Amino acid sequence: MKVTFKILYVGDDAPATMLSGIAQGASDRTVYRAGCCEKALTVASRERPDLVVIDLDQTRCNPLSLARALVSNNYGARIIGLTENKPLNMTAKALNIGIEEVINTREQPKRLGDTICELTRNRTDMKDRAASAQPATPRFDFTNIIGESPEMRQVLEIVSKVIKRKWVTVLIRGETGTGKELVAQAIHDNSFAQTQPFVEINCNVLPDNLLESELFGYERGAFTGATTQKKGLFELAENGTLFLDEIGEISPAVQVKLLKALEQKRIRHLGGTEDIRVNTRIIAATNRDLQKAIHEGDFRSDLYYRLNVISVYLPPLRERGDDVILLAHHFLAHYKTEYESQIDGFTPDAEALLRSYPWPGNVRELNHTIERIVLLSEEDRVTRESLEDAIESKTPLQLAEEEPRSGNVRIDIPVEGLSLDEIEKLVIKTVLKKMNWNKRKTSQALRIPRTRLDRKIVKYGLKPEDPD
Numbered sequence: 394m395k396v397t398f399k400i401l402y403v404g405d406d407a408p409a410t411m412l413s414g415i416a417q418g419a420s421d422r423t424v425y426r427a428g429c430c431e432k433a434l435t436v437a438s439r440e441r442p443d444l445v446v447i448d449l450d451q452t453r454c455n456p457l458s459l460a461r462a463l464v465s466n467n468y469g470a471r472i473i474g475l476t477e478n479k480p481l482n483m484t485a486k487a488l489n490i491g492i493e494e495v496i497n498t499r500e501q502p503k504r505l506g507d508t509i510c511e512l513t514r515n516r517t518d519m520k521d522r523a524a525s526a527q528p529a530t531p532r533f534d535f536t537n538i539i540g541e542s543p544e545m546r547q548v549l550e551i552v553s554k555v556i557k558r559k560w561v562t563v564l565i566r567g568e569t570g571t572g573k574e575l576v577a578q579a580i581h582d583n584s585f586a587q588t589q590p591f592v593e594i595n596c597n598v599l600p601d602n603l604l605e606s607e608l609f610g611y612e613r614g615a616f617t618g619a620t621t622q623k624k625g626l627f628e629l630a631e632n633g634t635l636f637l638d639e640i641g642e643i644s645p646a647v648q649v650k651l652l653k654a655l656e657q658k659r660i661r662h663l664g665g666t667e668d669i670r671v672n673t674r675i676i677a678a679t680n681r682d683l684q685k686a687i688h689e690g691d692f693r694s695d696l697y698y699r700l701n702v703i704s705v706y707l708p709p710l711r712e713r714g715d716d717v718i719l720l721a722h723h724f725l726a727h728y729k730t731e732y733e734s735q736i737d738g739f740t741p742d743a744e745a746l747l748r749s750y751p752w753p754g755n756v757r758e759l760n761h762t763i764e765r766i767v768l769l770s771e772e773d774r775v776t777r778e779s780l781e782d783a784i785e786s787k788t789p790l791q792l793a794e795e796e797p798r799s800g801n802v803r804i805d806i807p808v809e810g811l812s813l814d815e816i817e818k819l820v821i822k823t824v825l826k827k828m829n830w831n832k833r834k835t836s837q838a839l840r841i842p843r844t845r846l847d848r849k850i851v852k853y854g855l856k857p858e859d860p861d
Contacts, residue, residue: 396421397422397423398423398443398444398446398513398560398724399422399423399425399440399441399442399443400422400423400424400425400442400443400444400445400446400509400511401424401425401426401427401433401436401437401440401442401444401445401446401452401470402424402425402426402445402446402448402449402775403427403428403430403433403445403447403448403454403456403459404428404429404444404446404448404450404451404475405450405451405453406450408666414428417752422509422513425440425442427858428453429453429454430453430455430458430459430462431454433454433459433463434457434459434463435461436464436589437470440471441469441470442468443471444470444471444472444509444512445449445463445470445471445472445473446472446473446474446475446505447459447472447473447474447475447492448474448475448476449474449475449476449487449495450475450476450477450478455488456474457487458492459813460472460474460487460492461491463491464491465638470486471493471512471559472491472493473492473493473494473495473496473497473505473508473800474487474492474494474495474496474499475496475498475505475620476495476496476497477497477498477499478499482628488561488562488702490534491558491561493560493561494508494560494658495556496508500731501657504580504591504657507661507670508658509717511672515560516787518717518770521695530676532743533834534787535549535552535573535579535583537575537578537579538572538575538579539716539719539720539723540713540716540719541715541716541719542713542714542715542716542718544708544712544713545708545713545716547762548576548705548706548707548708550702551705552576552579552580552705554703555580555703555705556580556583556584558703559584559585559674560672560674561674561702561703562655562674562675562676562677562699562700562701562702562703563601563674563675563676563677563702563703563704563705564579564675564676564677564679564683564692564700564701564702564703564704564705565577565639565677565678565679565705565706565707566678566679566680566683566704566705566706567678567680567706567707567708567709568680568707568709568755569680569754569755569757570710570754570755570756570757570758571709571710571755571756572640572707572755572757573638573678573680573707574593574636574678576705577593577634577636577676577678577705578636580634580676581633581634581636581674581676583825584634584674586632586633586634586674589630589631589632589633589634590629590630590631590633590634591630591633591634591636592626592629592630592631592633592634592635592636592856593635593636594607594608594626594635594636594637594638595636595638595639596637596639596642596643596647597638597639597642598637601643601646601647602616604643604647605646605647605650605663606623606625607625607663607713608625608626608627608647608650608651608660609625609627609654609660609661609663610622610623610624610625610627610628610660610662610665611623611625611662611663611664611665612662612663612664612665613664614664615663615664615665616660616664617805618847619663619664622662625660625662627654627660627671627673628660628669628671631672631673631675632673633670633673633674634673634674634675634676635673635674635676636676636677636678637651637675637676637677637678638678639678639679639680640677640678640679640700641679641680641683641686641691641692642679642681644692645691648692648693648696649693651696652693652695652696652699654671654699655675655697655699657698658670658671658672660670666719675700677700683697683701684697688711709752709755710752710755710756710759711751711752711837715748716748717748717752717759718739718744718747718748718809720756720759720760721744721747721763722738724759724760724763724764725739725763725766725767725775728763728764728767728768729767732767732768734767735773736766736767736770736772736773736774736775737773737774738774738775739774739775739780740774740775740776740777742776742777743774743776743777743779743780746777746780746781746842746843746844747759747780749833749842749843750784750842751836751837751840753840762780762783762784763775765783766780766783767777769782769783770783778842780844781842781844807821817849817853818853818855820839820853821835821846821849821850821853821855822837822853824839825850825855825857832846832847
């Protein structure tokens with residue numbers, strides 16, 4: 394039995410470039426036309442189209458409100474927007490509410506036809522396979538994401554919504570060590586693409602030329618050493634997820650090519666002459682403030698809007714309350730089993746230190762700290778002392794180079810003439826004074842346990858009335 398691909402077009406009398414793609418191959422497609430939102434919703438409810446094409450430039454109804462209604466009513470259709478002149482912020486808003494792709498018909502006149510041809514083939518195959526399949530109840534598995542704080546509940550709420558949106562690009566923001574890769578993996582593992590590849594790359598570890606060849610692939614002879622053709626990561630992640638970690642570190646030249654790939658869903662091998670169409674969900678992650686990077690000229694605003702369709706912010710561990718206790722027990726149970734240790738639980742003062750220490754390395758630092766304790770401690774429980782010993786201490790020079798998280802302290806240190814102890818004394822003394830000798834704030838600013846700060850104060854004989 395032949396499957397018909399149903400298309401609903403919503404818009405004013407459109408230019409030929411908008412309708413030519415829809416009309417192509419009409420023998421296996423049925424096209425419905427609606428000039429207003431009310432009629433569009435009626436047709437969508439009755440016919441259940443596979444694809445809805447909305448003219449974003451129309452004047453007879455609000456296209457974004459229509460898209461929102463189509464998504465909320467769960468008609469199951471993919472939605473594409475057409476425009477000739479919408480600005481980037483409008484495009485980002487459209488993508489954010491469920492429009493999967495915005496095509497600029499002036500710049501990409503053939504794009505709509507190509508997209509519909511591919512969707513027709515894919516949807517026909519899917520319908521044939523689904524004819525005998527039983528509908529599955531969606532279940533989201535977030536067992537690898539530990540946390541019950543309001544901040545993490547909000548993260549999981551956003552992730553749950555992202556999972557339901559096919560192909561929507563996601564930008565995960567957060568400090569180093571907060572678990573951005575874990576969230577990216579959870580989005581993939583619970584999405585429509587869970588059986589497809591999850592491909593990841595750290596954009597900060599390769600020089601530009603290697604990063605470009607890894608992402609987009611290359612042809613034989615493209616450069617010295619290119620003895621065979623190689624597929625890029627976009628191709629390897631076909632129908633799955635490509636996770637671009639440290640996206641804020643890529644060069645302007647690679648940014649331009651990445652933007653083109655996201656906008657056109659096409660790539661070209663280095664040394665190649667033909668474009669290759671790709672269907673890949675992009676999840677990017679960064680610990681940088683990309684808006685600040687845009688202001689400083691380091692990051693393209695148009696690429697930012699393309700990546701930031703859905704934004705997920707992972708809070709630092711110090712802002713997650715008792716999640717640190719849950720995570721500590723989770724890691725302890727894991728390493729106790731892995732290393733066959735008899736250590737069992739934390740003393741109350743150890744848990745107090747877990748809460749008070751600022752964990753500058755976030756969840757990653759906590760994980761490694763608990764692992765060190767399990768490996769080295771001979772006690773039956775984690776004590777405050779063993780926890781202090783396991784926390785990775787910073788050298789005086791590291792403390793001097795880092796600005797504390799609160800107080801914005803600037804410390805000028807002579808290049809020569811001071812020993813390491815003298816530098817450490819100067820740093821601690823300056824931050825104590827800035828914090829009005831509030832030891833809790835000082836230990837957080839210096840990222841050291843309160844007990845270590847107390848020992849340093851005694852060691853250097855520091856007092857509140859000490860002159861500069």
